[in-house]
Amino acid sequence: MTETIPARPHLPGACPPGAYPLDHLVLPTASLDVARARLVSLGFVVAPTGIHPFGTENCCVFLDDGTYLEPLAVGNAQGAVKAIADGNVFVARDRAYRDSCGNEGFSALVLGTQNADADHARYVGAGLSAGEMLSFSRAFTDPAGNSDTASFKLAFASGTGATDAFLFACERINAPKVDRTALQIHSNGATGIIEVVAVSTEPSEQHRLISIATRSRAAGQGIGTAFGLPNATLTLLDPVAFETRFGIPAGGPSELRFAAIVCSVRFADTVAKLLAASSVEHDIRGDDIVVRPASGQGAAFVFQEKA
Template identity: 50%
Template sequence: MSNAPRTPRPVDHLVLPTADLDVARARLEQLGFVVAPLGKHPFGTENVCVFFGDDSFLELLAVGQRETCEAEARNGNVFVARDQAYRFRNGNEGFSALVMGTQDAGADHDAFVQAGISAGSKLSFSRPFRTPDGREDVAGFRLAFAADLRAPDAFFFTCERVNTPKVDRTALQIHENTAVALREVVLSEVNPTDFQYPLQEVINQRDVNAHSFGMDLRSANANVTVLTPQGLRSFFGVEASETERGLRLQAFVLAVRDLVAVESLLSKNNIPFDKRGSRLIVHKAPGQGAAIAFEAS
């Protein structure tokens, strides 16, 4: 690793595979999120997204055109191929990718190749973007992929926003649950520090805080935490295998303006939750492939 100073990348978004976007939308709305209109990729997948005021977002991803996806995967589309591999191994609901923001996906790809963690060819594409009131623009992206062969159920990429849609997203960022920002992304692994090096490269962060339950790395806008199964159980009430190796994306933490309002909303909608310290944790359900923790901003 170079000893030159590094500027950590921000978390751009999280990829959460789902079987049915209608089910995912209904679940997210029950949790108090505003969900953006359907988006379609040119390679067969489609999504709905939840946007936050810190410029991060959740991407709920489904297979729209299976034959197109399969053809794209055969032709080297890493995004689609990794989504298909994840679904084959884990089913159609889950948390498959951590995506970091970047200003230069091409340079990231070269860095990932040099570091020995490239997951394949870069990907450039664009798709229409539509707000709830019908205004449209085109969003463009360049992606650079990273992965570790020891962790087949998690992958990473950087996302360069080539053309940011010239539409006002304010209405998409005002959620009934008062969520304002992504605060933490949580992974699990039996021995977290075995994956210190690839995560340092993906996040572009040299400093690591190792502790008895795992390790933390600070991105530009959120913590990336890898916990042992014991740590995951203690902090989030989520079970993970004590013997299976490899990184797995498990949960994320959102900052909210009013935690009391979140508790009231969840109770009103009959959504079970756990109180752990200063957090309210909602566990996985159809349409929600990861545990979500809410904490006061």
């Protein structure tokens, strides 16, 4: 099947000389069927399966703020092996993540850009490039059955030798307009991603990578460090601070690992009732409803009521 392609989040003067906007998050999974079932149990609408031309496939969750979640599986193992041999950084990083962390997780934070070539040059100049750029196109079909082609250009950044996380800039060369309204109305009332939380055993060592990739300066945030994006916040915590905030283990030692996604919802009570009805275990911690990672859900999901 083909995939519905989201439009860029609407921001005044898109990609100004400042921080880049959050575009989407990549969530490796062993099975899209399992991921789809899990996400539906959390109250999300999940789009039809999308096929990449290099062996991977996804089933995305689109949000009203223009961001989205991308559960990612290997649909064609032979195609993925060939893509890695051909130098495809996206697939190679996915394989490295799975080898290091397993088939369920949260591997990448993706930023919106209007000039991926310039971003690649910045990453190379800073010694943070994760490899060659990737350009590709794929077919998509909108809810009305209209078909077109979407094209992308990606530039990758990561720490030296890091396998647990990477960041990349995504430029949409061609993104036809489609009506995604039906895919953005979630029974849990989710409207957007307001925060992404990463964990590091050496947080200060990650500031340069994150600042260069996001074009946002690190700012103190009590027990952690915040990087402000136009449409979200990237928060970096040490393992103790992560466990203190969310009440769940931070996992094994890592230079950098994305660990939690905070979504805005209209009514917290609606989420709590839905999770209970779906027999999904969750914890209430202050204003947060915390759902631990599970098969098909590689990160902690946190729901916050926002007016």
